[in-house]
Amino acid sequence: MRAELVVIGAGPAGLAASLAAAARGTRVVxxxxxxxxxxxxxRQPAAALGAGRPEALHHRWRTWERLRDGLAARSVRxxxxHHVWCVERTPGGFTVHALLGPExxxxxxxxxxxxxxxxGGYEHVLPFPGWTLPGVVTAGGAQAMLKGALVAPGRRAVVAGTGPxxxxxxxxxAAAGVEVAALVESTGPGRLARHGRALAGKLPEGAGYAARLLRHRVPVLARHTVVRAHGDDRLTGVTVAALDTAGRVRPGTERHLPCDTLAVGHGMLPHTDLAEGLGCGLDGLAVAVDAEQRTDVPGVWAAGESxxxxxAALALAEGHIAGCSAAAHLRGTAPGPAPAALKARTKLRRSAAALDAAYAPPAHWTEQVTDDTVVCRCEEVTAGAVRDALDLGAGDERTVKLLTRAGMGWCQGRMCQAAVAGLAGCPPTPSRRPFARPVPLGVLARQHTQEELS
Ligand SMILES: Cc1cc2nc3c(=O)[nH]c(=O)nc-3n(C[C@H](O)[C@H](O)[C@H](O)COP(=O)(O)OP(=O)(O)OC[C@H]3O[C@@H](n4cnc5c(N)ncnc54)[C@H](O)[C@@H]3O)c2cc1C
Known part of the structure; x- marks a missing residue:
């Protein structure tokens, strides 16, 4: 299939970008x-589930309807x-390689x-004793089960970690009928107040959630953390404890909360595999872009949480700016003004930076990770094995990986990389994965044969 512009990712950023580019006469896939x-x-429920009122699980549904209807109206293909595993520079542009369907x-x-x-991005989850028990899910995973499969992950849940x-x-x-035993947030109100000015625009949204939690009688335990998940073959409860101002567990504050579900998350990390494969530069752990959302590789734009x-609101603004810019460059013109999106981006980036600074995992989280806690789930590498590697002289996550296999499994370190870096006491580094998805050898072999023939 051929297009002028291929947009990878149909979240808020990709949808806004596709519509902006198509509205300016670009053929978009x-x-x-x-x-x-x-x-x-x-996230939409599968059509086969026949959801009567999918909007009940969403907010800003009108925006979604406008985006969805716009795709058809603008003839976006x-x-x-389509699971994209690689984007390749080819004569005249790019080739996007994907694998089809669930197989x-x-x-x-x-x-x-x-x-x-x-x-977009993916969730950041740090290990703690018991985190691999059935019944422990990521916060976004619990949300995805609800929105995508119309399934509640359990009957009594604790939601824990940090982040909005x-x-x-x-x-x-709570609205879906799950008894939420507690929301356990490791950040305290003082840290949020310190960023009050930048977060002022987020206040109404935060107050709305606070009112909903109050209505459902969900206790909020601020400056607390989960220190252990309990259970033999599945989760039966968690121990939570208060944190001191330095982010250490305060001895004697532990208490047990029975639950069958723990939804846990420590923020999000940007998906950068495809950009890195193309040679795009990074800014920290995210794809670096200029004011028009252009990467440093000509012909490649990036927007949203990558x-x-x-x-989501920032992703929409960035997507719009990127789509306008890509359309203009494909026509050989300069992008027209998009003052509303530019203004929104500036404001939302400021509050995003403040949220990032306010919500951080407890500084001493590694002290709770016992030696028998599994850190790399794919390769079953424990914290003890990582610490042994550090004792042997490994000073960074790459050397730990070579000595222990942590990060060499199916997920290629997406789940454990930040945890290994934390245990090693160094910042996570960009991962440089050649493929964004596991690829069957047969597909690679066919690719090679085609290249030889052409
Ligand atoms: C699990 C999860 C749950 C969340 N729940 C909430 C919530 O309840 N409320 C809230 O305010 N925010 C939530 N967020 C954050 C919010 O969804 C984001 O801020 C917003 O969606 C970002 O938009 P985006 O377009 O940048 O990325 P996304 O919405 O993440 O969209 C990215 C899209 O790219 C696709 N994609 C990624 N890699 C590939 C590939 N290799 N090949 C093909 N397609 C690919 C994905 O399938 C996805 O559809 C959640 C985030 C996550 C990760």
Missing amino acids: LVDAATETGGQFY VLTD QEEPAEVHARAVLLAT LLLPVAAGL TGIGG
Whole structure:
């Protein structure tokens, strides 16, 4: 298939970008791994479930309807169930390589003059004793079960960790009839107050969630953390404890909360695999972009959480700016003004930076990680093995990986990389994964044969 612009990721950023570019006369193909468009924020229930009122699980539904209807009105070609594993620079543009459907064995290609990466982010979860028990899920995972499968993850839940995502997750679970035993947030109100000015615009949203939690009688334990999840073959409860101002557990404050579900998250990290494969520069752990959302590789734009974690509204603004810019460059003109989106981006980036500074995992979280706690789930590497590697002289996550296999499994370190870096006492580094998805050898072999023939 051929297009002028291929947009990868059909979340808020990719949808806004596709509509902006298509409205300016660009032939757009929008590709996503999910079965429906919407991304994480507008995650849709599978059509076969016949949801009568999907909007009940969402907010800002009107925006979603406008985006969804715009795709058809603007003739954007949508390819769902396409898992992109690599984007390659080819003569005249780019080739997007994807694997089709749930099996991910059948290849598909899209050729385009320009690429816009809107691949979003993924959850950051730190290990603690018992975190691998059935019944412990990520906060976003619990949300995804609710929105995408119309399933509650359990009957009595604790929502824990840190970050603004915990609020909609706890409110959503409570509204769906789950008894939420507590929202356990490691950040205290003082830290949020310190960033009060930058967060002023977020106050109404926060107050709305607070009211919903109050209505459902959900206790909020601020400056607390989960120190252990309990259970033999599945979760039966958690121990929570208060933190001191330095982020250490205050001895004697531990208490037990019975529950069958723990929804836990410690923020989000940007998806950068496809950008890195193309050689795009990074800014910290996110794809670096200029004022028009252009990466430093000509013909490649990026928007939304792949360029930094900031929420759905920021993703919409960045997507719009990127789509306008890509359309203009493909026509050989300068992008027209988009003052509303530019203003929104400036304001939302400021509050995103403040949220990032306010919500951080407890500084001494590694002290709670016992030696028998599994850190790398794919390769079953324990914290004790990581510490042994450090004793042997490993000073960074790469050397720990070589000595222990932590990060060498199916997820290629996406789940454990930050934890290994934390245990090693060094900041996480960009991962440089050549492929964004596991690829069957047969697909690679076919690729090679085609290249030899051409
Ligand atoms: C699990 C989870 C749950 C969340 N729940 C909430 C919530 O309840 N409330 C809230 O305010 N915020 C929530 N957020 C944050 C919010 O969803 C984001 O701020 C917003 O969706 C960012 O938009 P985006 O377009 O940048 O990325 P996303 O919405 O994440 O969209 C990215 C899209 O790219 C696709 N993609 C990624 N890689 C590939 C690939 N290799 N091939 C093909 N497609 C690919 C994904 O399938 C996805 O559809 C959640 C985030 C996550 C990760």
